Amino acid sequence: MFTYWHYVYRADDDLEMTMVCHRPEGLDQLEAQTNFSKRELQVLYRGFKNECPSGIVNEETFKQIYSQFFPHGDASTYAHFLFNAFDSAHTGSIKFEDFVTALSILLRGSVTEKLQWTFNLYDINRDGYINKEEMTDIVRAIYDMMGKYTYPVLKNDAPKQHVEAFFQKMDKNRDGVVTLDEFILSCQEDENIMRSLQLFENVI
Amino acid sequence: MAAGVATWLPFARAAAVGWLPLAKKTMPKPPVDNSSKSDEILYVNVSGVRFQTWKNTLDRYPETLLGSSEKEFFYNEDTQEYFFDRDPEMFRHILNFYRTGKLHYPRNECIQAFDEELAFYGIVPEIIGDCCMEEYRDRKKENQERLAEDTEANEGMDAPLPPHSTSRERLWRAFENPHTSTMALVFYYVTGFFIAVSVIANVVETVPCRPRKGSVKDLPCGEKYQLAFFCMDTACVLIFTFEYLMRLFAAPSRCKFMRSVMSVIDVVAIMPYYIGLVMPENEDVSGAFVTLRVFRVFRIFKFSRHSQGLRILGYTLKSCASELGFLLFSLTMAIIIFATVMFYAEKGTAGSTFTSIPASFWYTIVTMTTLGYGDMVPNTIAGKIFGSICSLSGVLVIALPVPVIVSNFSRIYHQNQRADKMRAQQKVRLARIRMAKKGTANAFLQYKEDRSLGDRDSDTTALCVKNRSAFEHQHHHLLHCLEKTTNHEFTNEMTYSELCMTESVGYRTSRSTSLSSQQGAQNNSTGCCPRRARRRAAMRLANSTVSVSRGSVQELDTLHIKTTSIPPQTRSSLNAQTGDLKLNCGEQDFTAAIISIPTPPANTPDESLPPSPAPIPGILRNTRATAYTHDTVKISSL
Numbered sequence: 001m002f003t004y005w006h007y008v009y010r011a012d013d014d015l016e017m018t019m020v021c022h023r024p025e026g027l028d029q030l031e032a033q034t035n036f037s038k039r040e041l042q043v044l045y046r047g048f049k050n051e052c053p054s055g056i057v058n059e060e061t062f063k064q065i066y067s068q069f070f071p072h073g074d075a076s077t078y079a080h081f082l083f084n085a086f087d088s089a090h091t092g093s094i095k096f097e098d099f100v101t102a103l104s105i106l107l108r109g110s111v112t113e114k115l116q117w118t119f120n121l122y123d124i125n126r127d128g129y130i131n132k133e134e135m136t137d138i139v140r141a142i143y144d145m146m147g148k149y150t151y152p153v154l155k156n157d158a159p160k161q162h163v164e165a166f167f168q169k170m171d172k173n174r175d176g177v178v179t180l181d182e183f184i185l186s187c188q189e190d191e192n193i194m195r196s197l198q199l200f201e202n203v204i
Numbered sequence: 205m206a207a208g209v210a211t212w213l214p215f216a217r218a219a220a221v222g223w224l225p226l227a228k229k230t231m232p233k234p235p236v237d238n239s240s241k242s243d244e245i246l247y248v249n250v251s252g253v254r255f256q257t258w259k260n261t262l263d264r265y266p267e268t269l270l271g272s273s274e275k276e277f278f279y280n281e282d283t284q285e286y287f288f289d290r291d292p293e294m295f296r297h298i299l300n301f302y303r304t305g306k307l308h309y310p311r312n313e314c315i316q317a318f319d320e321e322l323a324f325y326g327i328v329p330e331i332i333g334d335c336c337m338e339e340y341r342d343r344k345k346e347n348q349e350r351l352a353e354d355t356e357a358n359e360g361m362d363a364p365l366p367p368h369s370t371s372r373e374r375l376w377r378a379f380e381n382p383h384t385s386t387m388a389l390v391f392y393y394v395t396g397f398f399i400a401v402s403v404i405a406n407v408v409e410t411v412p413c414r415p416r417k418g419s420v421k422d423l424p425c426g427e428k429y430q431l432a433f434f435c436m437d438t439a440c441v442l443i444f445t446f447e448y449l450m451r452l453f454a455a456p457s458r459c460k461f462m463r464s465v466m467s468v469i470d471v472v473a474i475m476p477y478y479i480g481l482v483m484p485e486n487e488d489v490s491g492a493f494v495t496l497r498v499f500r501v502f503r504i505f506k507f508s509r510h511s512q513g514l515r516i517l518g519y520t521l522k523s524c525a526s527e528l529g530f531l532l533f534s535l536t537m538a539i540i541i542f543a544t545v546m547f548y549a550e551k552g553t554a555g556s557t558f559t560s561i562p563a564s565f566w567y568t569i570v571t572m573t574t575l576g577y578g579d580m581v582p583n584t585i586a587g588k589i590f591g592s593i594c595s596l597s598g599v600l601v602i603a604l605p606v607p608v609i610v611s612n613f614s615r616i617y618h619q620n621q622r623a624d625k626m627r628a629q630q631k632v633r634l635a636r637i638r639m640a641k642k643g644t645a646n647a648f649l650q651y652k653e654d655r656s657l658g659d660r661d662s663d664t665t666a667l668c669v670k671n672r673s674a675f676e677h678q679h680h681h682l683l684h685c686l687e688k689t690t691n692h693e694f695t696n697e698m699t700y701s702e703l704c705m706t707e708s709v710g711y712r713t714s715r716s717t718s719l720s721s722q723q724g725a726q727n728n729s730t731g732c733c734p735r736r737a738r739r740r741a742a743m744r745l746a747n748s749t750v751s752v753s754r755g756s757v758q759e760l761d762t763l764h765i766k767t768t769s770i771p772p773q774t775r776s777s778l779n780a781q782t783g784d785l786k787l788n789c790g791e792q793d794f795t796a797a798i799i800s801i802p803t804p805p806a807n808t809p810d811e812s813l814p815p816s817p818a819p820i821p822g823i824l825r826n827t828r829a830t831a832y833t834h835d836t837v838k839i840s841s842l
Contacts (some may be wrong), residue, residue, distance in 0.1 A: 043243060046258075047211030050303075069682060071641040072694055082219055092322050099215070105219035114221055117341050121222045139226065143690055149700035150692040162690075166226060187225055196231040200217065 010118055022055035024096040034100050035108035041100065042097040048096050056093040059083050073147030081138060085121040107201055115184045135163045217682050223689040232684045234675035247285035248299075253292035254285070261302050268326040270302065294321040306333035309340040315347050330636070338626070375454035392510070395447055399506050402440040406500050409433055441477040444470065444503075466509060473503040535572075538601055542568045542594045549587040556583065567591075572598025649696060651680040680764065 024030065024045070031038055049055070051065075057081065066079035086094050086102050105113050120126070124134045139159040146154065168177045170186045187193045217234075245264065247253045248270075265271040280287045294313065298321065301307040309318065309332055322329050329745035332340050369377075378388035398442050409426030426433050448470045475495040483492075508514040521528075543564035548635070550558040557580040558564050567580040571594050584593045625727070695703075 051211055065212050066216060069213065069679065070686070071644045082222070085222070103215060103218055106221050115225075118222050118225060122225075142223065142226070142686070143692075145686060146694065148691055148693055149695050149697050151695040151699060151703065152692060153700070153703050154692055158690075158692075162226065165228070170225070183225070192227070192230045192337075193224050196227070197221065199231055199234055200221055 022095050024055070030097065030100060031136060033097075035106035036100065038103060044100060044103070045096060048099060056095050057099075058093045062094065070145045070147075072125065072149065073145045075145045077141035077144055078138075081121060081141060084124070085117070088120075110190070111194070111197060112184060116180065117188050119180050119183050131177045131180055131181070132163060132167065135166060135178075139163050139166075213678055213682070217678060220682060227685075227689040228691060229688050231688055232681060234681050235674070246297075249280075249283070249285045249287045250290055250292045250295040251288070253295070255299055257294065257299060257302070264302060264305075265327075270298075270325060271446060272326075274326070289318070290324065291321065294318065298322075298327065301327065301331075307331050307336075308333060309336035309343075311339060315340070315343040319344075337629075339631075341625075371654050372454050373456075375450065376456060378494075379451055379454060391447075395443065396507070396510050398440050398443045399503055400505050401436065402444075402500070405436050405440075406497075406503075430746050437477060440503075441474050444474045446508075448474065466506075469502055469505045469508075472499055473506060476500055535601070538572065538597070539565055539568045542572070542590070542597075545590050546582065546587060546594070549590050550582055550584055553583045553587075557581070558587075568594060571595045571599065574598060612817075645694065646696065647676065648680055648683050648694060651676070652684075657713060 027038055027041060030036075030041055034041070040075040051057075052061070057065075062083045063069070063076045066082065067075040069075070073143050076187050083094070084090075086098050088098065088101075100119070109117070119130070122130045122135060122138055124137065136159055143154065143159050143162075148154075167176075167178070169190070170183055172182050172186065220231075244259050245256050248257065262270045262275075269275055273284055278286045278288055281300050294310075294317070297308055297310055306328075307327065319329065325576055329340070378385055382388040382392035385796045410424050413423035413425040413428045415421055415423050415428075448467070451467070451470075452458060452461065461467055508518065528817070540561075543561050546567060547558050547561045547564045550556045550564075558567065561637050563580075569575075570580075571591060574595065576595075582588050683694065
């Protein structure tokens with residue numbers, strides 16, 4: 001009996017939340033701000049609105065959606081970092097503008113812009129430097145997505161080794177942190193990265 | 205995957221840019237997206253009602269009729285639309301499913317018509333959304349029960365016997381369905397009559413008859429006409445015994461029959477007579493003998509074979525047992541409280557009938573149920589006060605809420621049943637979701653081996669490519685990128701448990717090439733999979749950078765395992781027929797220490813061997829089916 005009343009109260013709270021709605025700016029403005037054509041924006045928005053009729057995505061929903069793509073492991077930690085990277089204004093929810101701006105950078109942006117976005121993703125506390133702890137968190141989150149059943153078997157210090165290798169490459173002046181310039185410079189020197197960056201342009 | 209999730213895939217793929225600086229290798233090439241023409245509107249005409257929708261909407265579920273190429277069969281060239289001669293009302297719900305990802309069950313529609321429509325459009329009913337699932341299941345169960353009843357009623361009674369049934373089967377059938385033959389009916393009525401006779405005799409036996417000549421006291425008829433009653437009893441018991449033995453003989457499963465309720469009642473009904481026969485006419489034992497005669501009243505329960513209503517009542521009581529128990533428990537609490545209070549209140553008075561607390565129970569019960577026999581009455585003022593409180597509360601506790609309790613129990617009972625049903629369904633659903641997740645995982649593994657196959661054989665590649673949707677291609681590309689980033693690969697549970705097992709056992713160095721290590725590998729404790737052993741045989745040793753000693757457990761990270769983009773051949777070899785096996789040994793993609801176990805040493809961990817490889821091809825081969833269920837189930841989990 002008690003649990004029944006508890007649910008009634010909770011349901012009331014939830015009802016109020018869903019009344020919040022968001023509408024994006026006009027199509028023309030978005031077209032000007034991003035590198036997408038009107039048609040592409042239309043297709044993107046239709047899909048977005050279908051999934052989130054209220055116009056915003058909160059972190060829980062985002063985590064759920066992202067986890068669908070990685071059924072083997074646990075994608076929630078990485079989804080959390082990704083969410084923060086998308087939600088540049090730190091409002092706690094992603095609106096369509098955020099969504100489209102980030103996609104525009106990732107798919108149609110210049111190399112520098114893409115690398116800058118990636119730097120922001122790694123720099124969890126947004127202080128302009130990537131230190132080893134932040135990188136370890138990110139790498140561990142990525143490894144979590146692989147799940148348990150991998151070949152070769154995942155060792156506990158694999159993320160740490162990966163981070164060491166990363167810092168070897170990126171940290172030019174060996175001060176223990178990677179700045180944006182170091183990062184961009186090192187990535188531009190690496191052919192693999194440059195080549196891979198071009199692969200993702202035809203995603204839409 | 206669910207429709208909406210497909211929308212987010214481009215976004216997830218774009219976010220993969222974040223992995224690039226971490227990856228040590230180049231990312232694989234993305235699949236070519238040929239179907240990138242702009243979205244068009246399709247016209248679907250269902251019995252004259254025209255529906256329009258985006259092509260993308262229908263493409264979300266490629267395993268249904270509208271999402272696959274099957275709809276081309278219904279395309280009308282003249283009117284440039286797809287024509288279906290089906291119910292337009294139902295089609296509305298079907299189309300909504302494509303749009304929203306949730307299938308709803310319209311409550312005013314017949315469940316069978318709805319099921320037929322779903323079957324036509326290739327949609328599995330399991331994906332009905334949570335909001336409508338309960339209603340759907342209830343209606344479906346009702347329908348099935350009704351159908352079952354009808355068929356049972358038709359078949360059970362009048363169906364002719366199968367021609368070659370033994371006499372035993374015929375006898376059993378005669379007992380269970382007395383309407384099948386005249387003899388059975390006669391027997392049915394005869395036993396019924398004798399049950400009634402027996403019960404009446406038991407009752408009449410105790411009625412006082414006029415005494416014999418010369419004595420004053422009234423005798424119970426049982427003693428006056430002792431012989432007559434004895435003969436009647438004997439006759440009844442003989443008939444019952446005969447019936448029981450015949451049933452026992454005819455029963456298809458004797459143990460089950462002996463455990464059944466009716467059989468127990470039968471035995472209890474006839475045992476007192478036999479016990480009475482063998483027991484001597486002794487004063488000491490006659491008390492027990494009298495008790496036994498009480499059990500003869502159980503014969504009345506034999507009527508439940510003859511009455512459907514009695515059976516239903518018994519079943520209802522049995523199923524309401526928990527609610528009744530709760531009622532009894534709360535009553536007991538109240539009784540104990542009041543009895544204690546009354547006892548202590550009346551303790552002082554002389555000649556009080558409240559001699560103990562259990563004695564007071566009787567007073568409490570009689571008062572609370574407002575019977576008020578008056579055999580126990582409080583005398584003290586305190587006793588009277590508490591006595592009145594007791595009777596008032598009795599009225600409240602018992603009389604008023606009884607209707608409420610009854611209806612509550614009925615509601616709680618149904619709710620409980622529904623909760624249990626939902627819990628069971630939840631378990632089933634979770635299991636299905638887990639299986640579907642495994643389905644995606646396996647789909648990816650299948651994709652990988654198809655690619656590895658495809659490197660050698662372009663025909664099969666083309667075939668496999670055609671069977672997959674663009675969405676799947678892109679999703680697999682995404683997973684491939686993740687593999688490249690972390691430098692590890694996805695495997696399935698079995699390979700993983702093997703790897704775990706092999707890495708914890710001692711190594712053995714061997715400079716030899718595949719042949720000798722193959723021999724060694726044949727003593728493998730995982731010899732259930734000879735192909736896998738052959739794979740390991742194909743691995744060659746790393747050279748002297750690794751030093752391993754026999755019997756010592758080495759850490760894996762000192763080994764250099766260089767993998768190329770081709771995954772271990774075993775999976776492809778498992779699926780492919782024998783012809784491909786020879787190709788595997790030639791490839792030397794692996795440079796690693798040999799993981800061969802000569803004999804299972806004593807310190808093997810207690811891991812159970814992976815099951816035989818037989819199921820594995822099944823899992824991998826059935827990715828279409830599991831991917832399909834995965835698609836459909838994902839919706840409800842969102």
